[in-house]
Amino acid sequence: MNEELSKLVALQELDTELAGFDREAERIRQELVDREKAVKDRAILAEQCREKAAELEQSRHTIKAAGEEAADRIKERQIKMMQVQTSREHQALLKEIEDAKKQIRDTEEQMLHVMEQAEAELNRATELENLYKGETKLLTEAAKKTEEAIRKIEARRAEVLNSRSQLAKEIPDTQIKRYEKLLSKRKGLAVVKILGGVCQGCFMTVPPQQFNQVRKGNDISACPACQRILYYKPDPNHPEVMQPILRPQLEDLYESDGEDDEDELIE
Numbered sequence: 055m056n057e058e059l060s061k062l063v064a065l066q067e068l069d070t071e072l073a074g075f076d077r078e079a080e081r082i083r084q085e086l087v088d089r090e091k092a093v094k095d096r097a098i099l100a101e102q103c104r105e106k107a108a109e110l111e112q113s114r115h116t117i118k119a120a121g122e123e124a125a126d127r128i129k130e131r132q133i134k135m136m137q138v139q140t141s142r143e144h145q146a147l148l149k150e151i152e153d154a155k156k157q158i159r160d161t162e163e164q165m166l167h168v169m170e171q172a173e174a175e176l177n178r179a180t181e182l183e184n185l186y187k188g189e190t191k192l193l194t195e196a197a198k199k200t201e202e203a204i205r206k207i208e209a210r211r212a213e214v215l216n217s218r219s220q221l222a223k224e225i226p227d228t229q230i231k232r233y234e235k236l237l238s239k240r241k242g243l244a245v246v247k248i249l250g251g252v253c254q255g256c257f258m259t260v261p262p263q264q265f266n267q268v269r270k271g272n273d274i275s276a277c278p279a280c281q282r283i284l285y286y287k288p289d290p291n292h293p294e295v296m297q298p299i300l301r302p303q304l305e306d307l308y309e310s311d312g313e314d315d316e317d318e319l320i321e
Protein backbone atom coordinates (compact mmCIF):
# COMPACT_ATOMS: atom_id res chain seq x y z
CA MET A 55 0.00 0.00 0.00
CA ASN A 56 1.07 3.54 -0.75
CA GLU A 57 2.91 4.89 2.32
CA GLU A 58 0.83 8.02 2.57
CA LEU A 59 -2.34 5.98 2.36
CA SER A 60 -1.22 3.57 5.04
CA LYS A 61 -0.47 6.56 7.28
CA LEU A 62 -3.95 7.93 6.65
CA VAL A 63 -5.40 4.53 7.54
CA ALA A 64 -3.40 4.56 10.79
CA LEU A 65 -4.52 8.12 11.47
CA GLN A 66 -8.14 7.13 11.05
CA GLU A 67 -7.62 4.24 13.48
CA LEU A 68 -6.24 6.65 16.07
CA ASP A 69 -9.08 9.12 15.54
CA THR A 70 -11.63 6.34 15.88
CA GLU A 71 -9.95 5.33 19.12
CA LEU A 72 -10.01 8.94 20.34
CA ALA A 73 -13.70 9.26 19.53
CA GLY A 74 -14.25 6.04 21.47
CA PHE A 75 -12.57 7.57 24.53
CA ASP A 76 -14.82 10.59 24.33
CA ARG A 77 -17.90 8.43 24.03
CA GLU A 78 -16.80 6.22 26.90
CA ALA A 79 -16.01 9.18 29.18
CA GLU A 80 -19.34 10.76 28.28
CA ARG A 81 -21.17 7.49 28.98
CA ILE A 82 -19.52 7.13 32.40
CA ARG A 83 -20.26 10.74 33.29
CA GLN A 84 -23.87 10.43 32.17
CA GLU A 85 -24.29 7.26 34.21
CA LEU A 86 -23.26 9.16 37.33
CA VAL A 87 -25.51 12.10 36.48
CA ASP A 88 -28.47 9.75 36.01
CA ARG A 89 -27.74 8.06 39.30
CA GLU A 90 -27.43 11.37 41.11
CA LYS A 91 -30.74 12.44 39.68
CA ALA A 92 -32.45 9.21 40.76
CA VAL A 93 -31.16 9.72 44.31
CA LYS A 94 -32.20 13.37 44.33
CA ASP A 95 -35.65 12.35 43.08
CA ARG A 96 -36.05 10.17 46.15
CA ALA A 97 -35.36 13.13 48.43
CA ILE A 98 -37.87 15.23 46.48
CA LEU A 99 -40.45 12.47 46.71
CA ALA A 100 -39.87 12.12 50.46
CA GLU A 101 -40.40 15.86 50.84
CA GLN A 102 -43.63 15.62 48.83
CA CYS A 103 -44.86 12.81 51.10
CA ARG A 104 -44.19 14.97 54.17
CA GLU A 105 -46.05 17.88 52.57
CA LYS A 106 -48.97 15.59 51.77
CA ALA A 107 -49.01 14.35 55.37
CA ALA A 108 -49.05 17.95 56.63
CA GLU A 109 -51.97 18.75 54.32
CA LEU A 110 -53.85 15.72 55.59
CA GLU A 111 -53.18 16.79 59.16
CA GLN A 112 -54.59 20.19 58.27
CA SER A 113 -57.73 18.66 56.82
CA ARG A 114 -58.07 16.48 59.94
CA HIS A 115 -58.30 19.69 61.98
CA THR A 116 -61.02 21.02 59.69
CA ILE A 117 -62.97 17.76 59.98
CA LYS A 118 -62.49 17.74 63.75
CA ALA A 119 -63.79 21.29 64.01
CA ALA A 120 -66.88 20.31 61.98
CA GLY A 121 -67.48 17.42 64.43
CA GLU A 122 -67.13 19.71 67.43
CA GLU A 123 -69.50 22.14 65.87
CA ALA A 124 -72.06 19.34 65.39
CA ALA A 125 -71.66 18.34 69.06
CA ASP A 126 -72.27 21.93 70.14
CA ARG A 127 -75.35 21.99 67.93
CA ILE A 128 -76.71 18.91 69.67
CA LYS A 129 -76.27 20.50 73.11
CA GLU A 130 -77.93 23.68 71.94
CA ARG A 131 -80.89 21.78 70.39
CA GLN A 132 -81.29 19.70 73.54
CA ILE A 133 -81.63 22.86 75.61
CA LYS A 134 -84.12 24.23 73.10
CA MET A 135 -86.16 21.00 73.33
CA MET A 136 -86.97 21.77 76.93
CA GLN A 137 -88.57 25.03 75.86
CA VAL A 138 -90.61 23.92 72.81
CA GLN A 139 -94.34 23.78 73.03
CA THR A 140 -95.56 22.19 69.81
CA SER A 141 -94.89 18.67 68.68
CA ARG A 142 -93.96 20.00 65.28
CA GLU A 143 -91.12 22.07 66.77
CA HIS A 144 -90.12 19.07 68.84
CA GLN A 145 -89.96 16.85 65.79
CA ALA A 146 -87.89 19.43 63.91
CA LEU A 147 -85.36 19.66 66.73
CA LEU A 148 -85.16 15.87 67.00
CA LYS A 149 -84.43 15.70 63.29
CA GLU A 150 -81.66 18.31 63.67
CA ILE A 151 -80.14 16.36 66.55
CA GLU A 152 -80.20 13.13 64.53
CA ASP A 153 -78.56 14.89 61.60
CA ALA A 154 -75.86 16.31 63.85
CA LYS A 155 -75.20 12.86 65.37
CA LYS A 156 -74.85 11.41 61.90
CA GLN A 157 -72.45 14.20 61.02
CA ILE A 158 -70.33 13.35 64.09
CA ARG A 159 -70.19 9.69 63.03
CA ASP A 160 -69.17 10.74 59.52
CA THR A 161 -66.45 13.09 60.75
CA GLU A 162 -65.04 10.36 63.00
CA GLU A 163 -64.85 8.02 60.04
CA GLN A 164 -63.26 10.70 57.87
CA MET A 165 -60.75 11.57 60.56
CA LEU A 166 -59.71 7.97 60.90
CA HIS A 167 -59.28 7.67 57.15
CA VAL A 168 -57.26 10.89 56.93
CA MET A 169 -55.06 9.80 59.84
CA GLU A 170 -54.35 6.49 58.16
CA GLN A 171 -53.44 8.26 54.94
CA ALA A 172 -51.15 10.70 56.75
CA GLU A 173 -49.43 7.84 58.55
CA ALA A 174 -48.89 6.02 55.26
CA GLU A 175 -47.37 9.17 53.75
CA LEU A 176 -45.05 9.62 56.72
CA ASN A 177 -43.96 5.97 56.56
CA ARG A 178 -43.26 6.32 52.86
CA ALA A 179 -41.27 9.49 53.53
CA THR A 180 -39.13 7.74 56.16
CA GLU A 181 -38.58 4.81 53.82
CA LEU A 182 -37.48 7.14 51.02
CA GLU A 183 -35.24 9.13 53.34
CA ASN A 184 -33.50 5.96 54.48
CA LEU A 185 -32.99 4.90 50.88
CA TYR A 186 -31.69 8.37 50.12
CA LYS A 187 -29.14 8.19 52.94
CA GLY A 188 -27.90 4.76 51.85
CA GLU A 189 -27.73 5.71 48.20
CA THR A 190 -25.98 8.99 48.94
CA LYS A 191 -23.16 7.05 50.58
CA LEU A 192 -22.93 4.71 47.59
CA LEU A 193 -23.01 7.70 45.30
CA THR A 194 -19.93 9.19 46.91
CA GLU A 195 -18.09 5.94 46.18
CA ALA A 196 -19.46 5.84 42.64
CA ALA A 197 -18.31 9.42 42.04
CA LYS A 198 -14.80 8.47 43.12
CA LYS A 199 -14.82 5.46 40.79
CA THR A 200 -16.09 7.59 37.93
CA GLU A 201 -13.34 10.11 38.52
CA GLU A 202 -10.76 7.33 38.56
CA ALA A 203 -12.13 5.75 35.36
CA ILE A 204 -12.15 9.09 33.59
CA ARG A 205 -8.61 9.79 34.73
CA LYS A 206 -7.52 6.50 33.16
CA ILE A 207 -9.35 7.28 29.94
CA GLU A 208 -7.78 10.74 29.84
CA ALA A 209 -4.31 9.29 30.37
CA ARG A 210 -4.80 6.78 27.57
CA ARG A 211 -6.33 9.50 25.45
CA ALA A 212 -3.27 11.70 25.95
CA GLU A 213 -1.04 8.85 24.76
CA VAL A 214 -3.11 8.26 21.66
CA LEU A 215 -3.31 11.98 21.00
CA ASN A 216 0.46 12.15 21.17
CA SER A 217 0.85 9.33 18.67
CA ARG A 218 -1.69 11.03 16.48
CA SER A 219 0.13 14.34 16.36
CA GLN A 220 3.40 12.53 15.64
CA LEU A 221 1.77 10.66 12.78
CA ALA A 222 0.00 13.74 11.45
CA LYS A 223 3.37 15.47 11.09
CA GLU A 224 4.43 12.76 8.66
CA ILE A 225 1.48 13.38 6.32
CA PRO A 226 1.52 16.33 3.86
CA ASP A 227 -0.54 19.32 4.92
CA THR A 228 -2.92 19.16 1.97
CA GLN A 229 -3.77 15.55 2.77
CA ILE A 230 -4.25 16.32 6.46
CA LYS A 231 -6.56 19.20 5.63
CA ARG A 232 -8.59 17.06 3.28
CA TYR A 233 -8.65 14.24 5.85
CA GLU A 234 -9.80 16.50 8.68
CA LYS A 235 -12.48 18.12 6.59
CA LEU A 236 -13.83 14.67 5.73
CA LEU A 237 -13.55 13.59 9.35
CA SER A 238 -15.77 16.42 10.53
CA LYS A 239 -18.21 16.18 7.61
CA ARG A 240 -18.46 12.40 7.54
CA LYS A 241 -19.21 11.58 11.17
CA GLY A 242 -15.62 10.91 12.17
CA LEU A 243 -14.95 8.54 9.29
CA ALA A 244 -12.61 9.86 6.61
CA VAL A 245 -10.78 6.70 5.56
CA VAL A 246 -12.77 3.57 4.92
CA LYS A 247 -12.24 0.06 3.73
CA ILE A 248 -13.60 -1.13 0.45
CA LEU A 249 -15.22 -4.53 0.56
CA GLY A 250 -16.50 -6.39 -2.47
CA GLY A 251 -16.30 -3.14 -4.41
CA VAL A 252 -18.52 -1.43 -1.87
CA CYS A 253 -17.44 1.67 0.08
CA GLN A 254 -17.85 0.84 3.75
CA GLY A 255 -18.61 4.45 4.56
CA CYS A 256 -21.67 5.03 2.39
CA PHE A 257 -22.21 1.49 1.06
CA MET A 258 -22.27 2.51 -2.57
CA THR A 259 -20.56 0.36 -5.17
CA VAL A 260 -17.60 2.02 -6.85
CA PRO A 261 -16.90 1.45 -10.55
CA PRO A 262 -14.92 -1.78 -11.17
CA GLN A 263 -11.97 0.07 -12.63
CA GLN A 264 -11.64 2.21 -9.54
CA PHE A 265 -12.04 -0.82 -7.34
CA ASN A 266 -9.07 -2.39 -9.07
CA GLN A 267 -7.06 0.78 -8.53
CA VAL A 268 -7.93 0.79 -4.84
CA ARG A 269 -6.95 -2.86 -4.60
CA LYS A 270 -3.56 -2.06 -6.03
CA GLY A 271 -3.18 0.68 -3.41
CA ASN A 272 -0.69 2.69 -5.45
CA ASP A 273 -2.49 5.96 -5.04
CA ILE A 274 -5.07 7.70 -2.92
CA SER A 275 -8.56 7.19 -4.24
CA ALA A 276 -11.82 8.71 -3.04
CA CYS A 277 -15.30 7.21 -3.05
CA PRO A 278 -17.24 8.94 -5.86
CA ALA A 279 -20.34 9.07 -3.66
CA CYS A 280 -19.11 10.17 -0.23
CA GLN A 281 -15.55 11.33 -1.07
CA ARG A 282 -14.09 9.25 1.73
CA ILE A 283 -10.58 7.96 1.16
CA LEU A 284 -10.72 4.30 0.22
CA TYR A 285 -8.30 1.53 1.03
CA TYR A 286 -8.25 -2.17 0.47
CA LYS A 287 -7.31 -4.80 2.97
CA PRO A 288 -7.60 -8.50 2.23
CA ASP A 289 -10.44 -9.97 4.24
CA PRO A 290 -10.29 -13.74 4.74
CA ASN A 291 -14.07 -13.80 5.25
CA HIS A 292 -14.75 -12.26 1.91
CA PRO A 293 -14.79 -14.49 -1.18
CA GLU A 294 -13.22 -11.96 -3.53
CA VAL A 295 -10.03 -11.87 -1.52
CA MET A 296 -9.88 -15.45 -0.42
CA GLN A 297 -6.61 -17.08 -1.11
CA PRO A 298 -7.05 -19.96 -3.54
CA ILE A 299 -7.75 -23.02 -1.47
CA LEU A 300 -5.26 -25.70 -2.18
CA ARG A 301 -7.07 -28.92 -2.16
CA PRO A 302 -5.07 -31.13 0.15
CA GLN A 303 -3.86 -34.35 -1.23
CA LEU A 304 -5.69 -36.55 1.18
CA GLU A 305 -3.90 -39.61 0.04
CA ASP A 306 -0.66 -38.00 1.11
CA LEU A 307 -1.92 -37.28 4.60
CA TYR A 308 -3.74 -40.41 5.53
CA GLU A 309 -5.90 -43.03 4.04
CA SER A 310 -9.32 -41.64 3.26
CA ASP A 311 -12.31 -43.83 3.90
CA GLY A 312 -15.00 -41.59 2.50
CA GLU A 313 -16.08 -38.23 1.21
CA ASP A 314 -17.15 -36.89 4.64
CA ASP A 315 -13.62 -36.88 5.96
CA GLU A 316 -12.50 -34.99 2.93
CA ASP A 317 -15.07 -32.27 3.54
CA GLU A 318 -14.08 -31.88 7.15
CA LEU A 319 -10.46 -31.44 6.27
CA ILE A 320 -11.15 -28.75 3.75
CA GLU A 321 -13.23 -26.79 6.24
Ligand SMILES: [Zn+2]
Nearest residue numbers: 253256277280
Ligand atom coordinates in the same frame (compact mmCIF):
# COMPACT_ATOMS: atom_id res chain seq x y z
ZN1 LIG B 1 -18.56 6.18 0.01
